[in-house]
Amino acid sequence: MNAHAIIFYLISAFLLGTGILSVTTKKIFRSAIWLLFSLVGIASLYFWMEVEFVAAVQIIVYVGGIVILIIFSIFLTQQSGKEMPGPGLLRTVFSLLAVLFGAGFCCMLINEYGFTQLPGTQFSVAVADIGTQMLSTADHGFVLPFEVVSMLLLGAMIGCIVIAMKSKEAKNKGVLENEQEAVGTVISSQQNNRL
Amino acid sequence: MNSLSEIPLAHILFVSTALFFIGMYGLFTRKNLVTLLMAIELMLNSVNINFVAFNKYLYPGKLDGIFFSLFIITIAAAEAAVAIAIIINLYRSHQSIDVDDATEMKY
């Protein structure tokens, strides 16, 4: 049992622990922070697996982008300090059962499969290699997915704006409803006066 | 450093499986839409770990697993953004982001 292995177990414990905390805590802001820690843990796992580039991308995009986005959305939609109601007992039990069953099943499959490691070749990931292969048009080149993903990002950006935009009718409708309410109260008060 | 034989592939797969099912537990139990989204992110991350682990242990000469995970991260980012936009829209019409309040698509 060398340090390498111990570090792996520590990292795993950390990321699983914070993951569990993230999905079970009742305070929403804390949940976001635990998620952040969990994602950092995953990044450190990538570092341990000697794929530094992915780890860097993970930190930049996930931790620095998505979690911030989530925190902003928490602020936009509700009080972040308020406690959330927990799920009912029934739901907890059933979910736990389903999850444990699924986990057990998968672990059993993994055990039974017996992965055989290839001996020999070292695993080295140089960023230059990643870059070259990403933009290469040869076999195993990923330039097409690269371009498509950029389209996707564009589409996502526009879509977000469209969905989250307050439409003009909604703005006018808000005003109209207020006006109708006012007229209604005036008429009813006139009727009361007549009676 | 030869770390390959110390930690077998199966252990890493256990970790990622556990993370996946933790995310699934969150998916089933969370009532708030934002926290639901967080659980989904956990699930996506576990898949990423899987890809990288397989690449490292079974196909060390190639880089396909890494590319997969890069693209997954990208797409996850786009999806999270769109999800937040939907949540904001839903919040506007329902005044709450409780997942049980948005049950119009039922029988």
Add this chain to the structure above:
Amino acid sequence: MSDYAYIVLIPLLPLASFLLLGLFGRKYFTKSAGIIGTLALLASTAIALMAARQYFFIDGKVAGAYHQIIAFKYTWLAFSPGVSIDMGIVIDPISVMMLVVVSFVSLMVHMFSLGYMKGEERFATYYAYLGLFTFSMLGLVLSVNIFQVYLFWELVGVSSFLLIGYYYEKPTAVAASKKAFIVTRFADLGFLIGILILGFYSGTLDISTLIHKLTAVQSPEYIAITTAGFLGASALTWALVLVFIGGAGKSAMFPLHIWLPDAMEGPTPVSALIHAATMVVAGVYLVARLFPVFSMDATALQVVTYIGAFSALLAAIIACTQTDIKRVLAFSTMSQIGYMMFALGVSKQVGEQGLGYMASMFHLFTHAFFKSLLFLCAGAVIHLVHSNEIKDMGGLRKLMPITHIAFLIACLAIAGVPPFAGFFSKEEILLAAFNANKLIYGVALFTAALTAFYMFRLYFSIFWSKESAHHETHHEGTVSMKIPLIILAVCTIGVGFIPFAKLVTADGAALETHIDILFSLAPVGLTLIAILIAARLYKQQNEGPQKIADALGVFYRVVSRKFYMDELYLFITKKIIFPLIGKPIAWIDRNIVDGCMNALAAITVKISGWIKGMQSGKVQGYALYFFGGVTLLAILFIYVWK
């Protein structure tokens, strides 16, 4: 099949009248319905008389005895090679006699109703029902297969129901028609079981084959039916007694007689047709038709005899106390049918000992004439007085001379005064009873005296007694009402002289009969004494009857309430059958039978609710199902379908 096939027209003409008037009468034939019905019956009667002439006087006789001709047979439902329900026409002395009786009396009633029912709103419906009844009765007497008898039996019951309840706005009429139908239907249960037993053991439902098999002592069927037993009596006895129960229901024998007095709620011509001359003799006809089989079993014959005699006596006693003219006549009918029944009961099949059979049929024949005459006269009286009660009548002999004479003739006939028809037939019955069973003879003699007494009580109370409150301005009735009375009166006088014994006997061969003056002295003497007593009490209105009634006290009250039989039946049905049998069965039907169906439906709805609930709109629920489905597929693909 033979040249008697035209006889099929006799029932079909009234059926055509029924269909025509029933379907189109309300709209097109409201005034002419009576004429149409009467013409159809006129044609029917003419054909019947023609057939009778042909059968009895031309070619009916073979080797000195009248034989049975099957004029027509059509297999309707064949269950197995031997057992089938056929529709057919049998020509036989009694069937031809009944054809004449039914069609003739029906014709008289049709004619009478032209005047009696004039102005009725449902005139056409009335004639349609009359046509249906006549068709059913004619079909019954011509039946070749015992199930055919049952079929027409039920049809007759239905027609009777329709006609008794003709004035359906009156609740008493509705109750009476229901009572008649239910009591006869209940008796028909026994009839059906009897048919089934007979059919089972003899292996056939055809009457002539059945008789043939069950009267040959050596035949396997006879041995089987007499050896099989239940509760001490052989299957043959059971079958015949059950069949007789069916006949007793229709013929108003004790204890199934309760419907007949109430059936007088129907129009009077209907009472004349159905409850005097035709339907009520259906039971007698049934026993006569199956008589060869009856004569094989002494127990069954004894049952027939005693019930017949008892009914005759009971009815005669009750009739002495009734004040409604139609009820007196109803009980009189019951009494006379009792005569016919016990006459059959004391008879045997062959030769001299078959006198009872001949006498019964003869009495049936003559009774039809004078009883229908009595009812039609009663109808005329009721038409004038607008009431059924005796106390509203009196002194009518000056106002309705024709009715008076006809009624007198009929009363003399029923009392058995020579030379009217009833004398001859009653003499034969008394002779048959005397030869067979002295007790029955005694009862018959006493009942004959009572008959004379109550009939003349009725006669004197209506036509003499006191001065009538009505004046000449009321008319006696239209011509169409008087003609049938005259015709029937003539028949009543003349019919007694028909040499019946040469024509209708148990085995077809002619019987020699003669009138024994010494023997007739007893009944005729008693009759005359009874008439004198009645005249003394009722010719002039006096205190006599009331004093006698008071002297008899409780006994008189019990008799006038018909021995409380109606109350007893009501008690049994309301207090015993309804709560103890009816209510539990209804409860089972509502809660268990319906409950099962409702439970099935409720379960289906519940299950559908659950399934519906799966589409709850909750995303996490869907996620759970999704996960479950994926796991299931994974398991299937990994472990089951490799």
